[in-house]
Amino acid sequence: MTMSCRVCVTGAAGYIAAWLVRKLLQRGCVVHATLRSLLDEEKTGLLTALPGAAERLKLFEADVYDAATFEPAIQGCEFVFLVATPLIHDNTSTKYKSVTEAIVDAHRLILQQCQRSKTVRRIIHTASVTAASPLQENGHGYKDLINESCWSPLNLHHDYNNVHLNAYVASKSLSEKELLRHNESEGGRAFEVVTLVCGLVGGDTLHPVLSSKLSSVTMVVAALTGNEIHHNALCFMQALLGSVPLVHIEDACEAHLFCMDQPSMAGRFLCAAGYPTVQDYEARFAAKYPEHKILLKEVAGEGVRVPGDSSKLVKLGFRFKYSVEETLDCSVECAKRMGELRWC
Numbered sequence: 001m002t003m004s005c006r007v008c009v010t011g012a013a014g015y016i017a018a019w020l021v022r023k024l025l026q027r028g029c030v031v032h033a034t035l036r037s038l039l040d041e042e043k044t045g046l047l048t049a050l051p052g053a054a055e056r057l058k059l060f061e062a063d064v065y066d067a068a069t070f071e072p073a074i075q076g077c078e079f080v081f082l083v084a085t086p087l088i089h090d091n092t093s094t095k096y097k098s099v100t101e102a103i104v105d106a107h108r109l110i111l112q113q114c115q116r117s118k119t120v121r122r123i124i125h126t127a128s129v130t131a132a133s134p135l136q137e138n139g140h141g142y143k144d145l146i147n148e149s150c151w152s153p154l155n156l157h158h159d160y161n162n163v164h165l166n167a168y169v170a171s172k173s174l175s176e177k178e179l180l181r182h183n184e185s186e187g188g189r190a191f192e193v194v195t196l197v198c199g200l201v202g203g204d205t206l207h208p209v210l211s212s213k214l215s216s217v218t219m220v221v222a223a224l225t226g227n228e229i230h231h232n233a234l235c236f237m238q239a240l241l242g243s244v245p246l247v248h249i250e251d252a253c254e255a256h257l258f259c260m261d262q263p264s265m266a267g268r269f270l271c272a273a274g275y276p277t278v279q280d281y282e283a284r285f286a287a288k289y290p291e292h293k294i295l296l297k298e299v300a301g302e303g304v305r306v307p308g309d310s311s312k313l314v315k316l317g318f319r320f321k322y323s324v325e326e327t328l329d330c331s332v333e334c335a336k337r338m339g340e341l342r343w344c
Contacts, residue, residue: 004027004028004029004030005029005030005078005079006029006030006031006032006076006077006078006119007024007029007030007031007032007077007078007079007080007081007260008031008032008033008034008070008073008074008077008079008080008081009021009024009031009032009033009034009081009083010034010062010070010073010080010081010082010083010084011034011035011036011083011084011085012031012033012034012035012047012059012083012084013033013035013040013042013043013044013046013047014083014084015201015205015207015215015216015217015249016083016084016126016198016201016249016252016253017033017081017083017084017126018046018047018206018207019205019206019249019250019252019253020081020083020253020256020257021033021047021050021057022050022051022206023253023254023257024257025050025051025052025053025056025057026051026052027257028052028056029056030056030057030058031056031057031058032058032060032073032074032076032077033047033057033058033059033060033073034059034060034061034062034070034073035047035059035060035061035062036061036062036063037061038059038061044059046206046207046208047059060072060073064086064102064103064106065090065093065095065096065102065106067105067106067109067110068109070106070109070110070113071113071116074110074113074114074117074120075117075119076117076119077117077119077120078119078120078121078122079120079121079122079123079124079260080110080114080120080122080123080124081123081124081125081126081256082107082110082123082124082125082126082179083126084126085103085128085168085171085172085175086099086102086103087099087164087167087168088164089102089167090102098167099167099171100167100170100171100174100175103171103174103175104171104174104175104178106175107175107178107179108178110123111123111178111179111182111193114190114191115190115191118190120190120191121191121192122191122192122193122194122259122260122265122266123179123182123191123192123193123194124194124196124256124259124260125175125176125179125193125194125195125196126196126198126256127172127176127195127196127197127198127268128168128169128172128197128198129146129197129198129199129200129237129241129245129270129272129308130152130168130169130172130173130237130240130241131151131152131169131172131173131176131197132146132147132148132150132151132152132197132241132270133146133150133151133152133153133169133240133241134146134150134241134242134306135152135153135156135158135240135242136153137153139153139156139157139158142242142304142306143306144306145306145307145308145309146241146242146243146245146270146275146306146307146308146309147270147308147309147312148197148267148268148269148270148312151173151177152169152173152240154169154170154173154174158236158239158240159235159236159239160232160233160235160236160239161236161239162232165233165236169240176195176197176268179193179195180193180195180267180268183266183267192264192265192266193266193267194259194265194266194267194268194269195267195268195269196252196255196256196259196269196271196313197268197269197270197271198247198252198255198271198272199244199245199246199247199270199271199272199273199275199308200216200219200220200234200237200244200245200246200247201216201217201247201248201249201252202216202217202219202220202221202246202247202248202249202327202328202330202331202334203217203248203249203250203322203327203330203331203334204217204249204250204330204331204334205217205249205334205338209338215230217331217334217335218230218335218340219231219233219234219237220234220246220281220327220328220331221285221331221332221335221340221341222234222296223278223281223282223285223294223295223296223297223298224285224289224292224293224294224295224332224335224341225295225335225340225341226295226296228296231296231298234278234281234298235278235298238277238278238298238304241306242304242305242306243275243276243277243305243306243307243308244275244276244277244278244281245270245272245274245275245308246272246273246274246275246276246324246327246328247271247272247273247320247322247327248273248320248321248322248326248327248330250321250322251271251273251320251321251322252271254318254321255269255271255313255318258313258316258317258318262316265316269310269312269313270308270309270310270312270313271310271313272308272310273310273320273322273323273324273327274323274324275305275306275307275308276324277304277305278298279298280324281328282294282297282298284324284325284328284329285328285332288325288328288329288332289332292332292341
């Protein structure tokens with residue numbers, strides 16, 4: 001087990017990243033946490049309030065649109081967690097035409113920074129299952145299984161897609177490929193790259209409110225909140241993947257730590273406790289919470305179910321603590337606590 005090391009976490013106030021920072025601090029790690037702006041008191045306050053932050057948390061300002069700013073945060077670190085991905089393009093940028101272009105270039109530069117650091121042993125990237133679609137290249141039908149060999153076909157029309165969701169899939173797909181190419185470098189590698197391909201992450205949050213913007217917990221419970229934007233994104237995943245892979249935030253972050261703890265680890269690993277459908281989400285809510293009305297019900301894609309395979313990670317020794325049903329239940333309880341289901 002890797003304890004008391006120095007690590008970098010990018011986008012550290014994000015949903016997954018903040019939970020990961022807390023766990024790293026609990027381990028005794030020194031955490032270099034990057035934020036786009038240190039003037040954002042809501043984000044800095046979330047992190048500096050974590051136990052151990054006063055002694056072991058160092059905040060750095062860094063932005064994917066100016067990737068050189070990540071280098072000071074990476075210096076001296078053994079592990080670099082590339083976690084957050086912007087959803088929206090910064091239209092003030094004169095250097096990049098799209099958020100995808102910015103992220104891919106940032107990851108390319110971060111690889112170089114890790115090489116120069118002489119200390120980085122491993123990059124662990126929070127990849128997305130939306131980059132692992134089992135759709136056939138022509139968009140008609142699915143392969144039999146979601147596994148690490150699957151890559152989402154780009155520039156295909158999917159049900160429920162929009163410009164932002166398409167850009168997200170392209171960003172996650174192309175940036176992950178850029179990182180994995182490092183493992184193929186000839187002449188030896190100074191460090192390894194792991195991409196952890198996470199399903200939709202639910203369960204709980206450290207944030208004081210659920211974001212009004214698109215977030216994974218709000219997607220999980222969209223059938224109960226009636227939020228059509230979030231429900232649309234959930235149905236988009238179903239159309240893209242043939243299921244909506246799910247993982248609890250605690251398991252997702254434990255998987256990141258597991259990837260850090262291995263003596264040697266490189267490559268792509270699926271991380272989901274199960275591969276339910278949108279209809280499975282709704283059925284669980286109806287059975288477990290009959291007092292709550294299903295406000296949005298999805299009928300498109302009924303009968304389609306593409307299973308997935310997270311055994312590559314499990315065979316290394318990782319174990320999921322939370323089942324799909326437990327993750328759905330925790331997500332509902334989180335939404336209740338945040339007042340998202342206040343009318344029920």
